[in-house]
Amino acid sequence: MVGGAGEGAGKPDFSERFRTDFETLLKWRRDVRRFRRDPLPEGTLDHLLHLADLAPSVGNSQPWRIVVVDSAQKRGEIVSSFEAENEAAAQAYDNDKAMLYRQLKLAGLKEAPVHLAVFSDEDPEQGHGLGRMTMPETLAYSTVSMIHTFWLAARAEGVGVGWVSILDPEKVTQILQVDGSWRLVAYLCVGFPEEEHVDPELERARWQARTPLSSRILHR
Template sequence: MTGFSPDLPPVFDAAFQERFEELLVWRRDVRRFRTEPLPEGLIGHLLSLADHAPSVGNSQPWRIVSVESDAARGRVLDNFKAENARALDSYADEQAEIYAKLKLAGLQEAPVHLAVFCEVEPQQGHGLGRATMPETLVYSVVGMIQTLWLAARAHGIGLGWVSILDPSRICEDLEVPANWTFVGYLCLGFPEEEHLDPELSRAGWQDRTTLEERLFHR
């Protein structure tokens, strides 16, 4: 890291704050990827940045599987197709018509696939902070994913979180330990196109709402 000193607290000036706000606004859930591979070593670097994410009791419960073989990716794609068809059947009329047109995964184009799990009883952390809320382990994994998302975007890489999957089938197909819980399947690559507004807004599925509708005072 250029100019980074472990002995001095950082100073994030107004210019950095402005760029960080821009990063947050431009973070998108990408579904349209270019197929070209990412630069050598970049994914490892992004994951090392994401590994700085906070976790309950410093447990770092995330377990990441890089899905690389055609056979493994094929099983994930079959999983998605089955669950996507089931989801389509659950909608009716206009919603079903819009849903059928949505691009909900970049599984066939994205050069990098990461399946992210949570180890539900990690020895690391010694149980600190999760006795009353064990779900904080999964929350920690989600925080890691968000950190990876922002790090990827800062390097010009798009990330798409595919959730239309059967979790138990993912665990079985990727042969992970029984005490791992599936959290998310991530596709990463260079975006095919750039948009400030979410694709779901452009497609007429759902616009974002204002914060005031979700902020309460007591």
């Protein structure tokens, strides 16, 4: 590999093997719901977060704010929030769909050794507002970019990530006692997968299959 970050001259020479491996990584980046309880090796989480922090952000604002949820009490409150919201969601479906919904494994909150609550600062000083005057939502988009970077880095280390979205954002903000101006973007479960699959769990459960890319590309 030629050159490096900040060196100015040259660009990385990514081999065909690397490009193939990268495609494999993208295919194996799955939303993990079934975790082993054993902890991550010491230093692994810090390493993954440092890689994630390399993600791009609007105006170089780095708006992501990451809360590592270690407290058993706070985790329990998060689980309670999930269970309440999950049941409310189930009741929105008709009988057959509700039955299937309740059978889905939609969180690994009780098993995953690491919980991360990822917020986006809605008005960070860093970046001086550059690039977000007309589209302030780009701050949250930047945070999502960081999350995806973290996800790929984790999978490259054999670590699984699950994004739990069935939560009340205001409730999570209160439980974790963070700045009320921060916006919850994701609650992530992190740990080693109990099992590995290249296909999405929702597809295996026949909830929703993936659709061809051609159905989502428009030309004008």
